[in-house]
Amino acid sequence: MEKNCLKSKIWTSVLALLVAMPIFVVALSWLFPERELWVHFSTVLLPSLISATVVLLIGVGLGVTLLGTILAYLVVMVEFPGRRWLEWALFLPFAIPAYVLAFVYLGVFDYSGYAQVWMREVLGLPGFDIRTGSWAVILTFVLVFYPYVYMMARASFKRQKINIIEAGQLLGASPLRVFFKISLPMARPAAAAGLLVTLMETLADFGVVSLFNFDTFTTAIYSAWGDFRSIEIAAQLASLLVLVAFLLIYFEKKARGQAKYYSNDVANKKPYRALGAAGWLISLFVFGVFMLSFAMPMLQLIIWGWTSVGEEWSVKYVDLIISTSVLTTSAALITVGIATILALPSRCKRSSPWIKGVISMATLGYALPGSIMTVGLLYGVNQVSAISVYFGGQSINHIIFGSIALLLFAYVSRFMAIGYSSIKASAEQIKPMFTQNAHLLGASRLRLILKIYLPMMTPGILAGGLLVAVDVMKELPATYLLRPFGWDTLAVQVYELSAEGLFERAAVPALIMVLLGAVLMLILQLLDKKSSKNF
Amino acid sequence: MLSVNNLSIAYQTTQVLNEFDLSLATGDIFALTGDSGSGKSSALRFIAGLDEVQSGQVILDGKQLSSSGIHKIAPELREIGMVFQDYALFPHMNVQKNIAFGIHHLSNSEQKVRVEELLLMIGLEGFEKKYPHQLSGGEQQRVALARALAPSPKLLLLDEPFSSLDKNLQKQLVLQVRDIVKKTNVTSILVTHDKHEATIFADKVGVIENSQLTIS
Numbered sequence: 001m002e003k004n005c006l007k008s009k010i011w012t013s014v015l016a017l018l019v020a021m022p023i024f025v026v027a028l029s030w031l032f033p034e035r036e037l038w039v040h041f042s043t044v045l046l047p048s049l050i051s052a053t054v055v056l057l058i059g060v061g062l063g064v065t066l067l068g069t070i071l072a073y074l075v076v077m078v079e080f081p082g083r084r085w086l087e088w089a090l091f092l093p094f095a096i097p098a099y100v101l102a103f104v105y106l107g108v109f110d111y112s113g114y115a116q117v118w119m120r121e122v123l124g125l126p127g128f129d130i131r132t133g134s135w136a137v138i139l140t141f142v143l144v145f146y147p148y149v150y151m152m153a154r155a156s157f158k159r160q161k162i163n164i165i166e167a168g169q170l171l172g173a174s175p176l177r178v179f180f181k182i183s184l185p186m187a188r189p190a191a192a193a194g195l196l197v198t199l200m201e202t203l204a205d206f207g208v209v210s211l212f213n214f215d216t217f218t219t220a221i222y223s224a225w226g227d228f229r230s231i232e233i234a235a236q237l238a239s240l241l242v243l244v245a246f247l248l249i250y251f252e253k254k255a256r257g258q259a260k261y262y263s264n265d266v267a268n269k270k271p272y273r274a275l276g277a278a279g280w281l282i283s284l285f286v287f288g289v290f291m292l293s294f295a296m297p298m299l300q301l302i303i304w305g306w307t308s309v310g311e312e313w314s315v316k317y318v319d320l321i322i323s324t325s326v327l328t329t330s331a332a333l334i335t336v337g338i339a340t341i342l343a344l345p346s347r348c349k350r351s352s353p354w355i356k357g358v359i360s361m362a363t364l365g366y367a368l369p370g371s372i373m374t375v376g377l378l379y380g381v382n383q384v385s386a387i388s389v390y391f392g393g394q395s396i397n398h399i400i401f402g403s404i405a406l407l408l409f410a411y412v413s414r415f416m417a418i419g420y421s422s423i424k425a426s427a428e429q430i431k432p433m434f435t436q437n438a439h440l441l442g443a444s445r446l447r448l449i450l451k452i453y454l455p456m457m458t459p460g461i462l463a464g465g466l467l468v469a470v471d472v473m474k475e476l477p478a479t480y481l482l483r484p485f486g487w488d489t490l491a492v493q494v495y496e497l498s499a500e501g502l503f504e505r506a507a508v509p510a511l512i513m514v515l516l517g518a519v520l521m522l523i524l525q526l527l528d529k530k531s532s533k534n535f
Numbered sequence: 536m537l538s539v540n541n542l543s544i545a546y547q548t549t550q551v552l553n554e555f556d557l558s559l560a561t562g563d564i565f566a567l568t569g570d571s572g573s574g575k576s577s578a579l580r581f582i583a584g585l586d587e588v589q590s591g592q593v594i595l596d597g598k599q600l601s602s603s604g605i606h607k608i609a610p611e612l613r614e615i616g617m618v619f620q621d622y623a624l625f626p627h628m629n630v631q632k633n634i635a636f637g638i639h640h641l642s643n644s645e646q647k648v649r650v651e652e653l654l655l656m657i658g659l660e661g662f663e664k665k666y667p668h669q670l671s672g673g674e675q676q677r678v679a680l681a682r683a684l685a686p687s688p689k690l691l692l693l694d695e696p697f698s699s700l701d702k703n704l705q706k707q708l709v710l711q712v713r714d715i716v717k718k719t720n721v722t723s724i725l726v727t728h729d730k731h732e733a734t735i736f737a738d739k740v741g742v743i744e745n746s747q748l749t750i751s
Contacts, residue, residue, distance in 0.1 A: 171637030
């Protein structure tokens with residue numbers, strides 16, 4: 001048994017540490033301090049950037065938690081008109097990249113956007129700058145990221161036993177009291193997990209904040225690199241971000257506590273039915289969120305795309321779609337493969353703090369902005385080359401730089417957390433009793449994995465793969481900086497056009513991307529329905 | 536006093552219960568038995584306001600709760616206590632909080648007194664701070680009973696509360712719960728598939744056979 005554990009430890013560690021490499025490289029940058037620049041950053045830039053980042057995180061955190069849990073509760077627990085299709089429609093915003101929603105809202109509500117022109121000229125309202133203050137950028141993030149909390153809270157509400165809620169009702173609790181005292185506390189770990197992902201995404205975002213001219217901590221990292229040409233400072237600042245991510249994960253784990261239930265009870269029957277006006281009011285609210293986060297931006301994209309498709313469409317789009325698909329598929333396959341190995345249940349993993357530690361390191365890349373991931377990788381490859389040359393070998397720079405392998409490495413490192421958490425969740429459904437039973441029946445570890453673990457984890461593996469694919473397709477900074485020559489993707493095309501303010505033309509690649517994303521989300525929904533029937 | 540009139544339940548095309556009538560005086564202990572699928576649990580859930588049925592009327596202490604199979608009064612306003620087959624204790628609350636859930640309108644000290652009184656009655660003094668997963672099946676069952684009794688309901692419904700316990704414990708608890716119910720003088724309905732258990736527990740026993748109720 002001891003020997004097996006050693007093998008498992010080595011395997012897991014090598015994989016996990018490889019995935020976590022960019023983080024270590026970033027941390028190593030502290031070996032090269034740049035005092036003068038630090039003084040400038042810490043006195044001039046950082047104080048205001050940190051407070052802006054904190055405001056952003058609090059605003060977005062509150063917003064997604066409220067919106068995500070309320071929507072999830074309504075679709076799971078309350079029967080109201082249109083509930084069935086709204087339940088899955090609320091997932092669709094996943095398909096819209098944050099920077100696409102940002103440019104649509106900017107195009108519409110900017111000073112010269114038609115919504116504001118109409119408000120000024122027809123309603124006589126004073127003009128306003130949507131980029132002032134933090135409300136617009138917070139709202140944009142909330143509309144893009146609420147599905148994370150929604151998805152996790154919904155799954156958790158669905159597992160709650162109907163009897164527990166009925167017991168609350170019969171003890172005289174109003175629907176609100178049932179929500180706050182029973183359903184919400186039981187769903188808290190799941191909602192916290194969704195919140196964690198949201199906060200990390202917000203921390204790592206560059207597209208939205210740069211379109212809104214909203215300076216955050218990430219801006220400082222870009223500034224260190226772009227304006228001051230200091231990879232070290234950029235990496236040092238990025239390592240602080242990793243530290244924040246560590247803290248967030250710690251608090252989430254703590255909040256989760258021992259709250260883990262092995263329950264397959266699905267609330268098939270809705271405890272509440274909202275009849276008449278109340279039902280329609282709920283429909284209106286849920287539909288409103290769907291309109292703002294998906295339908296209206298989509299409509300705007302379609303209108304813009306329609307008017308500019310003649311000018312924008314050309315054969316190069318075939319290449320864009322092919323390279324996007326190849327990158328997305330390969331990155332998703334590799335990520336899911338590694339994540340599955342890391343998530344396979346084993347006694348060694350459960351008992352070893354070391355393995356737990358390296359795995360959580362492998363999933364930290366999620367908090368790292370794509371460009372910092374890039375810095376880490378380039379810096380790392382450069383160091384390896386330097387060492388190789390020092391010992392009389394060859395530089396590997398010309399092989400690695402500009403190769404698809406480096407870009408795929410960045411994707412895997414960055415999105416490991418998404419694939420891992422989904423697969424891990426399905427691994428946790430495997431009750432210890434199955435394993436014990438299989439062992440008693442004489443099954444080897446390999447047979448256990450092939451016949452029991454993998455089949456039971458399949459829903460999680462598929463879901464994880466799809467989620468990673470959607471994220472890879474939307475990923476911008478790492479793709480932009482690391483793509484080999486001739487590997488332009490749809491995301492790069494959207495960025496290049498919208499950065500120049502060519503919103504109408506940017507709508508064409510954005511639409512194709514959203515469409516592909518929506519297809520992936522639809523498949524995810526179908527899988528979800530199928531697996532909830534099976535268990 | 537409780538009266539249930541003209542209750543009919545059908546699943547798709549099968550009629551399980553036809554024109555069920557029941558009338559109980561305050562303090563009556565009634566047991567309802569029948570084979571599984573005979574509609575006894577459905578009848579209980581309809582009285583509690585958890586399910587709607589084809590037709591039927593429920594009147595409790597002169598107040599009409601349901602009519603024509605549709606609920607007029609939401610379950611939370613019915614003043615009915617219920618013990619579920621799987622107890623349905625709130626897993627994230629300790630025993631004290633579980634029992635006090637239905638009496639949160641009382642002051643903290645009044646709640647404490649009431650919880651202590653109930654714990655004494657069910658023989659679980661000192662269990663306030665324990666969580667449901669730290670309790671045995673029999674203990675959970677008694678806590679569920681205390682929780683249902685805490686708000687002094689006008690009617691107590693027990694849905695197969697003894698069925699997941701082992702035989703020895705079952706016998707012991709049936710008598711214990713019966714004593715508690717007698718002491719509080721609450722009108723009660725026990726649903727069980729076990730005819731022997733029904734006779735020990737109740738003053739009156741009803742059997743559902745071929746969608747008809749016969750009371751002995």
